[in-house]
Amino acid sequence: MSSTFDQIANIIAETCDIPRDTIKPESHAIDDLGIDSLDFLDIAFAIDKAFGIKMPLEKWTQEVNDGKATTEQYFVLQNLADRIDELVAAKNAAPGA
Amino acid sequence: MDLDHFQLIDRIVDLNLDEKKITVEAQVPAVHSIFEGHFPGFPIMPGVLLTEAMAQSSGWLLLGLLKFERMPFLAIVKEAKMRGYVSPGQLLTIDAKLEHEGSGFAVTKAKIRIGKELKCSAEITFGLAPFPDPALRVHMDAKANEIGFPLQAITHD
Numbered sequence: 001m002s003s004t005f006d007q008i009a010n011i012i013a014e015t016c017d018i019p020r021d022t023i024k025p026e027s028h029a030i031d032d033l034g035i036d037s038l039d040f041l042d043i044a045f046a047i048d049k050a051f052g053i054k055m056p057l058e059k060w061t062q063e064v065n066d067g068k069a070t071t072e073q074y075f076v077l078q079n080l081a082d083r084i085d086e087l088v089a090a091k092n093a094a095p096g097a
Numbered sequence: 098m099d100l101d102h103f104q105l106i107d108r109i110v111d112l113n114l115d116e117k118k119i120t121v122e123a124q125v126p127a128v129h130s131i132f133e134g135h136f137p138g139f140p141i142m143p144g145v146l147l148t149e150a151m152a153q154s155s156g157w158l159l160l161g162l163l164k165f166e167r168m169p170f171l172a173i174v175k176e177a178k179m180r181g182y183v184s185p186g187q188l189l190t191i192d193a194k195l196e197h198e199g200s201g202f203a204v205t206k207a208k209i210r211i212g213k214e215l216k217c218s219a220e221i222t223f224g225l226a227p228f229p230d231p232a233l234r235v236h237m238d239a240k241a242n243e244i245g246f247p248l249q250a251i252t253h254d
Contacts, residue, residue, distance in 0.1 A: 038172060038173065041172060041173070041199075041201075041202050041222060041224065042173060042222070044199055044200070044202065045197055045199060045202070045204055045222065048197060048199050049197065054198075054199055054200055055199070055200060056200050057199070057200040057201055057202075058200045058201045059200070061201075
C-alpha cells in the first residue's frame with residue numbers, strides 16, 4: 001500500500017499535469033509547485049474522495065490569515081500528508097466509524 | 098428560459114434535500130437572436146448555454162442545501178458532454194445531484210434530458226462564498242420565489 005504522501009503526489013501529478021518525479025515530500029504546493037487556488041480545489045476534491053475525509057481548507061486558510069499557522073504547516077506535502085493521516089485517524093476513531 | 102438575462106431555469110420540479118438532488122425544467126425559446134447566428138439554417142442551443150443551465154440547476158440545489166447562507170460560484174466544469182442537438186422550443190429537464198461537499202466547495206453531477214433522451218452531462222465544481230452583496234441575496238430570494246423554490250424545505254428544521 002502506497003504512503004499518504006505518494007497518494008497525494010500522484011493526485012497532484014494527475015490533476016495539475018506536473019511530472020511526478022518533481023513532487024517531493026519537502027515540496028511546497030504553492031511556492032514550489034505553483035499550484036493555484038483553483039487547482040487546489042480540484043486536488044482537495046480528489047483527496048477528500050480518496051481518503052473519505054473533508055479537509056478543513058477554510059479553517060486552515062483562516063488560521064494562516066490570522067497568523068496562527070504558516071502555509072508550510074499545511075502546504076508542504078509531507079505536512080499535508082500528516083494532516084490527512086490525522087483526519088483519517090480521527091474519522092476512524094469516531095463513534096460509528 | 099430568459100436568455101437575455103442569463104436566467105436559464107424556469108421552474109423547480111422537485112428538490113430533495115435528503116437525497117441531495119434537484120430536478121428543474123427550462124423551456125428553450127422558439128425564437129431568439131442567438132439562433133440567427135448559431136446556426137443560420139440550423140438553429141441549435143450553444144453548448145456553453147446548456148452547460149450554464151446545468152450549473153444553474155446545480156446552483157439551486159446547493160442554495161437549498163446551504164439554506165441560502167452562501168452563494169455557489171462556478172469554478173470548474175469537467176466532462177461536459179453534448180450528446181445531441183437541442184433545438185429552439187424544446188423543453189429541457191435538468192437533474193443535478195450533489196457528488197461531494199468539501200470545505201468551501203461542492204461538486205455536482207448534472208444531466209439534461211429532452212423527454213427520456215439524454216442530451217448533456219457534466220461534473221461541475223463550485224466555490225461556496227458568503228453573499229458578496231445584499232442585493233444579490235435579495236435577487237436570489239425573489240428568483241427562488243419566481244421559479245417555485247420550495248422554501249419550506251429549508252426552514253422546517
